[in-house]
Amino acid sequence: MAFSMRILLSLTSFLALLSLHLRSVSSASATPSSPITTTDHPLDPLTKDEFTLVRTIVLKKYPTNTGFHYVGLDDPDKATLLKWASSPNKNLVPIPRIAFVIVMVNSQTREIFINLKTQQILSDNVHTGNGFPTLTVDEQSQAISLPLKYGPFIESVKKRGLNLSDVVCSSFTVGWYGETKSSRALRVECFMMGETANIYVRPINGIVIVVDIEKMQIIKYQDRSVETVPRAENTEYRAEHQPPPFGPKLHGVAMMQPEGPGFKIQGHSVSWANWKFHVGYDVRAGVVISLASIYDLDKHKSRRVLYRGYISELFVPYQDPSDEWYYKTFFDAGEFGFGQSMVSLEPDRDCPPNAQFMDAYLHDRQGNPSLLENAFCIFELHGGISWRHTETGIPNQTLREVRSDVSLVVRSVVTVGNYDNVLDWEFKPSGSLKLGIALSGMLEIKAVEIKHKDEIKEEQHGTLVSENSIGVYHDHFYIYHLDLDIDGEENSLVKTDLKSVKVTDGSSKRKSYWIAEAQTLKNESAAKIRLGTSPSELAIVNPNKKTSVGNEVGYRLIPAMPAHPLLTEDDYPQMRGAFTNYNVWVTPYNRSEKWAGGPYVDQSRGDNTLAVWTKEDRNIENKDIVLWHVVGIHHVPAQEDFPIMPLLSTSFELRPTNFFERNAVLKTLSPKVWKWPACPKQN
Ligand SMILES: *[C@@H]1O[C@H](CO)[C@@H](O)[C@H](O)[C@H]1NC(C)=O
Ligand SMILES: *[C@@H]1O[C@H](CO)[C@@H](O)[C@H](O)[C@H]1NC(C)=O
Numbered sequence: 001m002a003f004s005m006r007i008l009l010s011l012t013s014f015l016a017l018l019s020l021h022l023r024s025v026s027s028a029s030a031t032p033s034s035p036i037t038t039t040d041h042p043l044d045p046l047t048k049d050e051f052t053l054v055r056t057i058v059l060k061k062y063p064t065n066t067g068f069h070y071v072g073l074d075d076p077d078k079a080t081l082l083k084w085a086s087s088p089n090k091n092l093v094p095i096p097r098i099a100f101v102i103v104m105v106n107s108q109t110r111e112i113f114i115n116l117k118t119q120q121i122l123s124d125n126v127h128t129g130n131g132f133p134t135l136t137v138d139e140q141s142q143a144i145s146l147p148l149k150y151g152p153f154i155e156s157v158k159k160r161g162l163n164l165s166d167v168v169c170s171s172f173t174v175g176w177y178g179e180t181k182s183s184r185a186l187r188v189e190c191f192m193m194g195e196t197a198n199i200y201v202r203p204i205n206g207i208v209i210v211v212d213i214e215k216m217q218i219i220k221y222q223d224r225s226v227e228t229v230p231r232a233e234n235t236e237y238r239a240e241h242q243p244p245p246f247g248p249k250l251h252g253v254a255m256m257q258p259e260g261p262g263f264k265i266q267g268h269s270v271s272w273a274n275w276k277f278h279v280g281y282d283v284r285a286g287v288v289i290s291l292a293s294i295y296d297l298d299k300h301k302s303r304r305v306l307y308r309g310y311i312s313e314l315f316v317p318y319q320d321p322s323d324e325w326y327y328k329t330f331f332d333a334g335e336f337g338f339g340q341s342m343v344s345l346e347p348d349r350d351c352p353p354n355a356q357f358m359d360a361y362l363h364d365r366q367g368n369p370s371l372l373e374n375a376f377c378i379f380e381l382h383g384g385i386s387w388r389h390t391e392t393g394i395p396n397q398t399l400r401e402v403r404s405d406v407s408l409v410v411r412s413v414v415t416v417g418n419y420d421n422v423l424d425w426e427f428k429p430s431g432s433l434k435l436g437i438a439l440s441g442m443l444e445i446k447a448v449e450i451k452h453k454d455e456i457k458e459e460q461h462g463t464l465v466s467e468n469s470i471g472v473y474h475d476h477f478y479i480y481h482l483d484l485d486i487d488g489e490e491n492s493l494v495k496t497d498l499k500s501v502k503v504t505d506g507s508s509k510r511k512s513y514w515i516a517e518a519q520t521l522k523n524e525s526a527a528k529i530r531l532g533t534s535p536s537e538l539a540i541v542n543p544n545k546k547t548s549v550g551n552e553v554g555y556r557l558i559p560a561m562p563a564h565p566l567l568t569e570d571d572y573p574q575m576r577g578a579f580t581n582y583n584v585w586v587t588p589y590n591r592s593e594k595w596a597g598g599p600y601v602d603q604s605r606g607d608n609t610l611a612v613w614t615k616e617d618r619n620i621e622n623k624d625i626v627l628w629h630v631v632g633i634h635h636v637p638a639q640e641d642f643p644i645m646p647l648l649s650t651s652f653e654l655r656p657t658n659f660f661e662r663n664a665v666l667k668t669l670s671p672k673v674w675k676w677p678a679c680p681k682q683n
């Protein structure tokens, strides 16, 4: 939700000039594989050379005052791409390779499409609607350096008896609160480092700094009051800065895969067990999974499941209405860029030793490509059970049949300021897709004069997590864009309500039971669903394909515990984040409807969101449809979240439901168990 010191990261990226695109780091010596210089799949992210090409073409037309806010692949037309994907001779289906670029030229936002093969600008239009593009890393680092050179701020620091060289600042988006005129601005807040690296728990409260980022000047400065900066003691999280003792002691494990990994990565295409899919990424979305299909052993063919899936937005509204906090209602994907905020993964920590890593090319404000090493990892996850049974009902026999499970995980971490989002796509041989979200990092802390709960006299909008430190209440609402294509594009949403039936005529000894009533939802308004209000199941089905016993083939959504927004619908942040009003939405596929909070989210006014598009109430029956799923977490901070939060996890599942004729892993045998050869016990 905040930006600070990301400049260090891009610098490191630049220094890593020679990097292998794909690396195995299970041992210290990397297994080299050739770096990707050309694309072999039309969905491959822009290459380093393509970023450079885009930059050259744009700067030729707009040589001065040009900032690159988004450069990415304009995803190919779906019909053409599907034709390409199913064609045995891919060369016969040419797919144009087009870059979509959002630049700001002299404070004007321009949308430019460039044909990368012919190197021509296809179109160039000015964006005139509300909202501004995703912030660049560069302008945020400029903004946060301003206070340190600003007289009144230096005074404020002195007045508090603090050392300026320990001050670190961070940038925050300003939101929108009904203003009729908007200009690009950021709030800047500063923190104390000193004896700790944990800056977020040591805010210098009482100061308001607003920066006009077009002029790159402080346009508002207020020093309201002097508040104690929470102490540095006991806030450190780096092991080397902690005093012993350490514990509890955890034991390690040796991993080896004598048969090698079970997956193959070619470029960005992954095949593993019965799954095939493409892993891409985007500056705005982060990891994007496309064209996921699963091999059906009984039907002897690959069957389509997911055309495209990614996190479309993350809305994080804080719940303190005071002058210094009310504006904290962040949209991490649209404002800060989920892909732009991806961070390098640490081998053997973020991912197990059997993981393989992939790098990503992103771009900076000047349009130059920047390399992010180990941007995501792919690994096989062991330890689970696929299915089992112990038969205790057959006299004089014990029968036990167990299959251990292995799944494939694609993991990335998106760090937006204080919070780290660990994002997993888990593929299971049973056909299930499990999408995991886990949060770690730091709480946003409000400094107060309170040292004990007994001193709290008025609402503090959070939990006293340590002396002088309130962890402020907030939500995390993620919305996934899931373009499922179950056995083809034409799909429907089926809602199955579980209903109580009362027995009143004495026909049973029971007084009640329940039945399942399925209904195909016809339009967008019917498909706006708040989960958890009544028992129901939701499935995306292909009404044109049935199993041999006549069920429509489908995939069911097994949601995480549903969370609903608590802000009123007329509140400004809620208008902008109106896609959280329901946990489930279904829209007809429209390639320009990608971002649930709208394409331009910084200071957006909620006039181009999923909630607005669906007012058309379009037909969604037997159509190419997109499932949007909101995963929400209300966060009431606790002391254990301080000074750094242990992973807080949630997940949901897309599970085949009458998709296969029977259990798809009935004949999947457990993997071979390998023993270390004559390995002595070591300590
Ligand atoms: C401020 O910090 C710097 C660098 O850590 C140090 O050299 C200096 O002595 C400090 N000044 C005061 C007044 O504490
Ligand atoms: C089970 O084993 C017991 C003891 O060996 C034997 O008496 C009994 O007849 C067996 N029952 C069956 C159903 O085989």
Ligand SMILES: *[C@@H]1O[C@H](CO)[C@@H](O)[C@H](O)[C@H]1NC(C)=O
Residues within 6 Å of the ligand: 520, 521, 522, 523, 525, 526, 617
């Ligand atoms: C939308 O679909 C629902 C059933 O799914 C139906 O009851 C309703 O009349 C439809 N609305 C319109 C405007 O057709």
Ligand SMILES: *[C@@H]1O[C@H](CO)[C@@H](O)[C@H](O)[C@H]1NC(C)=O
Residues within 6 Å of the ligand: 590, 591, 592, 593, 613
């Ligand atoms: C696709 O979405 C855009 C943006 O919401 C909208 O303007 C356009 O009318 C939509 N097209 C169709 C065919 O619904």
Ligand SMILES: [Cu+2]
Residues within 6 Å of the ligand: 439, 474, 475, 476, 635
């Ligand atoms: Cu939180």
